[in-house]
Amino acid sequence: GQQLNQSPQSMFIQEGEDVSMNCTSSSIFNTWLWYKQDPGEGPVLLIALYKAGELTSNGRLTAQFGITRKDSFLNISASIPSDVGIYFCAGLNPDYGGSQGNLIFGKGTKLSVKP
Amino acid sequence: EAEVAQSPRYKITEKSQAVAFWCDPISGHATLYWYRQILGQGPELLVQFQDESVVDDSQLPKDRFSAERLKGVDSTLKIQPAELGDSAMYLCASSFSRVRGGGQFFGPGTRLTVL
Numbered sequence: 001g002q003q004l005n006q007s008p009q010s011m012f013i014q015e016g017e018d019v020s021m022n023c024t025s026s027s028i029f030n031t032w033l034w035y036k037q038d039p040g041e042g043p044v045l046l047i048a049l050y051k052a053g054e055l056t057s058n059g060r061l062t063a064q065f066g067i068t069r070k071d072s073f074l075n076i077s078a079s080i081p082s083d084v085g086i087y088f089c090a091g092l093n094p095d096y097g098g099s100q101g102n103l104i105f106g107k108g109t110k111l112s113v114k115p
Numbered sequence: 116e117a118e119v120a121q122s123p124r125y126k127i128t129e130k131s132q133a134v135a136f137w138c139d140p141i142s143g144h145a146t147l148y149w150y151r152q153i154l155g156q157g158p159e160l161l162v163q164f165q166d167e168s169v170v171d172d173s174q175l176p177k178d179r180f181s182a183e184r185l186k187g188v189d190s191t192l193k194i195q196p197a198e199l200g201d202s203a204m205y206l207c208a209s210s211f212s213r214v215r216g217g218g219q220f221f222g223p224g225t226r227l228t229v230l
Contacts, residue, residue: 004157033218033219035221040224040226041223041224042119042121042206042208042221042222042223042224043158043206043221044221045218045219045220045221048218088157088158090157102148102160102163102171103148103158103160103219105157105158105159106157107155107156107157108155108156108157
């Protein structure tokens, strides 16, 4: 089945640093979504990308939909303590039929604060 | 702001008991999804509804899990009997359209612990 490889698995940040994470797949997707999840809560949608090559910002967050449609990255500029959490990429299954509209998630990137 | 509602937030049960989770999607969202998220992993789809119809339940363990959305609005996910391996976060999400993929919005989840 389709799988998303998300990296890094975890990273430590110091306040003010820029952060980058990415997601790759062996299959193409027509939509990429980035979510943030805090402990004990549901994922919150950060950015949605619908077109290959698209670059979209949401405040300090910027995400891009790769030209090959097999990858996406998320950047966070000037990180702050509340950026801590788990970030998930998700690709929308483009297939027709029952599985159309299903999201396939990566395993997440855990962002923590440097001690 | 419109949100997906879920209840209960937490559920502890003994194995072989029955449990049920409830979800109320964002008003006007025709598509509803149930996901299961094991600790340290991304969410995995269990079932997708379009209005009151199931469009994809290929990943739902139908020997013990059932889901319904009788009037095409709120939905219930049931497990009977619960097993130890069912301990996980159960997330409900909704979207305006599965075809356009306008982003899926998640509820806060139900954390299930099976003893």
